[in-house]
Amino acid sequence: MxxxxxxxxxxxxxxxxxxxxxxxxxxxxxSSLTAGVYFQQSIREENGALRLATxxxxxxxxxxFRDLERQIINPVTIDDRGxxxxxxxxxxxxxxxxxxxxxxxxxxxxGPPIPGEGTMIRVEATVRWAPAGRRHSKVQEVTLASLLxx
Amino acid sequence: MSPRRNSWIGGHPNQTVQQPPxxxxxxxxxxxxxxxxxxxxxxxxxxxxxxxxGARSAGRARSQAHAFYAAEAGVERVVDYFNNPSDFAGTPPxxxxxxxxxxxxxxxxxxxxxxxxxxxxPYILDYAKDSDGKPINSDFEEIWDESGRRIISGEEPIITRxxxxxxxxxADPATVSLTSKIVSMQLDAAADSLLVMRDxxxxxxxxxxxxxxxxxxxxxxxxLALATAERPxxxxxxxxxxxxxxxxxxxxxxxxxxxxxxxxxxxxxxxxAVEFSGNFNVYWGEVWAHEDIxxxxxxxxxxxxxxxxxxxxxxxxxxxxxxxxxxxxxxxxVFKQGSKYADGREYDxxxxxxxxxxxxxxxxxxxxxADFLGKKKGKLNPDFxxxxxxxxxxxxxxxxxxxxxxxxxxxxxDLPYYWTxxxxxxxGKDRDPDSNTFGQIVSKSYGDWFxxxxxxxxxxxxxxxxxxxxxxxxxxxxxxxxLVDGIxxxxxxxxxxxxxxxxxxIPTIKVSGQSLHTRGVMLSAANMNMTGQGxxxxxxxxxxxNGNRLVxxxxxxEPPDEFKVFHNGFLYSWGTLAGGGNRTFYGSxxxxxxxxxxxxPSVYYNVKMKDGSWLNVNQSRVRRNLWAVENGGAPAAEGxxx
Numbered sequence: 001m002x003x004x005x006x007x008x009x010x011x012x013x014x015x016x017x018x019x020x021x022x023x024x025x026x027x028x029x030x031s032s033l034t035a036g037v038y039f040q041q042s043i044r045e046e047n048g049a050l051r052l053a054t055x056x057x058x059x060x061x062x063x064x065f066r067d068l069e070r071q072i073i074n075p076v077t078i079d080d081r082g083x084x085x086x087x088x089x090x091x092x093x094x095x096x097x098x099x100x101x102x103x104x105x106x107x108x109x110x111g112p113p114i115p116g117e118g119t120m121i122r123v124e125a126t127v128r129w130a131p132a133g134r135r136h137s138k139v140q141e142v143t144l145a146s147l148l149x150x
Numbered sequence: 151m152s153p154r155r156n157s158w159i160g161g162h163p164n165q166t167v168q169q170p171p172x173x174x175x176x177x178x179x180x181x182x183x184x185x186x187x188x189x190x191x192x193x194x195x196x197x198x199x200x201x202x203x204g205a206r207s208a209g210r211a212r213s214q215a216h217a218f219y220a221a222e223a224g225v226e227r228v229v230d231y232f233n234n235p236s237d238f239a240g241t242p243p244x245x246x247x248x249x250x251x252x253x254x255x256x257x258x259x260x261x262x263x264x265x266x267x268x269x270x271x272p273y274i275l276d277y278a279k280d281s282d283g284k285p286i287n288s289d290f291e292e293i294w295d296e297s298g299r300r301i302i303s304g305e306e307p308i309i310t311r312x313x314x315x316x317x318x319x320x321a322d323p324a325t326v327s328l329t330s331k332i333v334s335m336q337l338d339a340a341a342d343s344l345l346v347m348r349d350x351x352x353x354x355x356x357x358x359x360x361x362x363x364x365x366x367x368x369x370x371x372x373x374l375a376l377a378t379a380e381r382p383x384x385x386x387x388x389x390x391x392x393x394x395x396x397x398x399x400x401x402x403x404x405x406x407x408x409x410x411x412x413x414x415x416x417x418x419x420x421x422x423a424v425e426f427s428g429n430f431n432v433y434w435g436e437v438w439a440h441e442d443i444x445x446x447x448x449x450x451x452x453x454x455x456x457x458x459x460x461x462x463x464x465x466x467x468x469x470x471x472x473x474x475x476x477x478x479x480x481x482x483x484v485f486k487q488g489s490k491y492a493d494g495r496e497y498d499x500x501x502x503x504x505x506x507x508x509x510x511x512x513x514x515x516x517x518x519x520a521d522f523l524g525k526k527k528g529k530l531n532p533d534f535x536x537x538x539x540x541x542x543x544x545x546x547x548x549x550x551x552x553x554x555x556x557x558x559x560x561x562x563x564d565l566p567y568y569w570t571x572x573x574x575x576x577x578g579k580d581r582d583p584d585s586n587t588f589g590q591i592v593s594k595s596y597g598d599w600f601x602x603x604x605x606x607x608x609x610x611x612x613x614x615x616x617x618x619x620x621x622x623x624x625x626x627x628x629x630x631x632x633l634v635d636g637i638x639x640x641x642x643x644x645x646x647x648x649x650x651x652x653x654x655x656i657p658t659i660k661v662s663g664q665s666l667h668t669r670g671v672m673l674s675a676a677n678m679n680m681t682g683q684g685x686x687x688x689x690x691x692x693x694x695x696n697g698n699r700l701v702x703x704x705x706x707x708e709p710p711d712e713f714k715v716f717h718n719g720f721l722y723s724w725g726t727l728a729g730g731g732n733r734t735f736y737g738s739x740x741x742x743x744x745x746x747x748x749x750x751p752s753v754y755y756n757v758k759m760k761d762g763s764w765l766n767v768n769q770s771r772v773r774r775n776l777w778a779v780e781n782g783g784a785p786a787a788e789g790x791x792x
Contacts, residue, residue, distance in 0.1 A: 010179070018180045025187035032194045036201050043201070043208045050212055057219065120230050142212070145347050145355065146219035149230035 041079070041132055042140070045090055048078040049127040049142040056096050057125040057144050069107040071096040078129045092129025099124065121148045213356075213396035214781055220347050220356035220391030221400040228363055228387045229404065229772055356393035363387055373403070384772050402777040412671070413549055414720055414738035416480075417755035421548060422726075422744035423483070431469060434476045434704050435738070435755020438546050439745075442483035453539055471539065476704050476755065480541045551740070553724055556673055560618040567618045570657050570676045615670030615719070621657050658725070669718040677725035677743065680733055686714045689736065689754075701736050704757035713752070720759060 010018075056073070075091035098107040099122040106121070126143040346357040364386040373386065384404045391398050417435030418424065424439040426449050437443065451467040471477045479485075560567045658677040667686030689701035689712045700718065703709055716733040720740070727741035734752045738759050739745070 014180065018183055021180070022183050022187065025191065029187070029190050029194050032198060036194070036198050039205065040201050043204050046208050047211065050208075050215055054215060120226065143349060143355070144215055144219050145223075145349075147223035147226045147230075149226040 038133065044079050045129060045131060045140065046142065048090070049092065049129060049140070052076055052078065052094055053125040053127045053142050053144045056094050056127075057123060057146060060096055060123050060125070061148060070098065070105070076127065078127070079132070090129060090132045092127055095126045097124045097126070098122070122146075123148050209394070210396055213394040214398055216347065216356035216393035217391035217396050217398040218400065218779065220358050220393065221389040221398050222391070223347065224358040224361045224389030224391065225387050225400055225402050225774065228361070229774060356391050358389060359392045359397070360388070360390040399780040400777060401780070403775045404772040405775045412720075414740055414759040415547070415549065417738055417753040418745055419548065419738070419740040420745040421742045424744070425746040431752040432471075432477060433474055433752065433754045434757065435753070436477070437479040438548065439481040439483060440546070440548065441481070442486045443479055443481045444486045444488070446487065478539050478541055480546055482546055485540055551673070551722060553675065557618065557620065560616065565616040565618065567620065569620050570659055617670065617672045619659065619672070619674040619676055621675045667715060667717070671720045672722065674723040674725070676723070678721070678723050678727050678729070680729040681731040686716050688712045689715050692718055692736075701754070704755070713754070
């Protein structure tokens, strides 16, 4: 005969409720964590793309005395994921384009040249990339635009 | 029934119910789970908030970038206004027809040409008038822009576009008049409003919400202290860009870069020697040489040496240069003839030159004893009537054309710029071979470049009248640096071409046998050797855009005899100018390395080159300097929420 007092077990209902709560809460937390990870990654990517677009547009402003023309840099590293390896980098494509004020693109090989002194130019830097880990996400884009007075 | 159970559950009615320890923790797993989940949830929420902050920060960074480049665009717009005032023709805008605009009230005292820059010339916007010409309402209080923000107050020199006029009560714009206020001219006459940057779908990314141009008189002493003699301050630009409520202010000083002064005081200028042979002719202007001028009989005999009533008078051979009141030869050296002084004495160097170079006075060379005078030798002094045509000067004021300065100017303003190598090959600015010879480049005159045809649409195009021909870097032996895709490859043994280096290192461009007829300014870092002229147009065929004759004598008269014009303009070489043939220039030729001629070349001086008025290249331009960025926006305008 056992000297231990008789213990009452959890009822099935208690267990089920607990499991349900834990499951729901856990799922919420996990999905939040997952979403947060992706969100944080997208922030890193956007910041990287913004930095690249800024670099590209500033480089064009420094090159005023040289021949300007449309530039496409592909690939460019949007986010190195904090690792020295490159195979996990998030890469994209940077474009530098020039337009007349009327919207005509200039500086295209074989197309109209970029006008010289006397004409303002709209310079546009666009960085596009496919977000990491989200196969079906649409391509992201950052565009910066300004005017130049050659 | 278990007594034990009864003892715990049932028991005595007065007995306190006591549960075993495990029963007292009934539900504790659930509670613990909930607590843990709560803690985990809070952690996740905190983390998500942290991420959200990061997202907001990223969004703000993006907006700041958009706002910054909008503000930058505003600054560039001002730069464009200064550098290309013709883009802003028509200011004040047409919709100000109801206001009288008065001419500028004052001219500027600082070195910006008022004609070129009307920017700070205040216009008085008078009362709006009714049909009888009477002021409609003199109680104007403020000007508002389309967003309701007050943009003009008093005489603040805020530059913006006046899109709305209304008084503080919101009266109809048509009933609002503007009291006489002095405001700066509007900047943005070419666009619909202050700049708005949109994406490809037309969605607004950012806009310029404020653009101020501050006259130097409004700047603080600290700011004014930033000016330098080389770069005087033109103005301060304060541009505010805004994107998604984020404002960025860009403050920039615009300073002036003056174009190199273009002028040529003589028909032929040489900073070395001048060799005359054959029938070289100079009309309507002077010949300047830093070193000796070597004359030959032919040109001297074009100068009558005696009065016509002198029994020994002899008709000049060839054209009578003595009848040309503008012709004169000046040298800081001596006049020579071959190996002798032109007066016949043996040339033994500077110490025995006929006239000391130390004199500050102009002295006239009188070749009364020269061998070439033949039987007139020794008889001409003091009757040499045209003695002032041969003048020795101690200090001629040669205009200085700085190679680096002009090169920078051409590159900075995208004027036609070429390279040449020691073989005379020409490369375009894009470093690609453009043509094989200079002649082929210049022969573009049949197109739109260097065109002399007033009907050419680019006839008045400023950039179509210039060419700068640079030369490739060379080593100490004069060998050019190797080219890769037209770009010279420099290393320690090569140095960039500097025309001050020995002329032997300068390549030579040959132009010959082509029917060239060009105009404009050609600056060459290469020697130029030109022969032949072909069949260029006659001087009376050269017309300006209004059909007026271009080739005129210094007194404005038409020339008595027409001639064919090989080049109408200014030809400058940091090397030598040489050649033969019968090419004729109208304008001026300038050779740092010396000038030589054979055959029958001629130069007719264009007196407008004396002060540079021949071609208006002396247009100052502005450049951005000393800028600062302030994130967070400009001070809020009065009545605006902060």
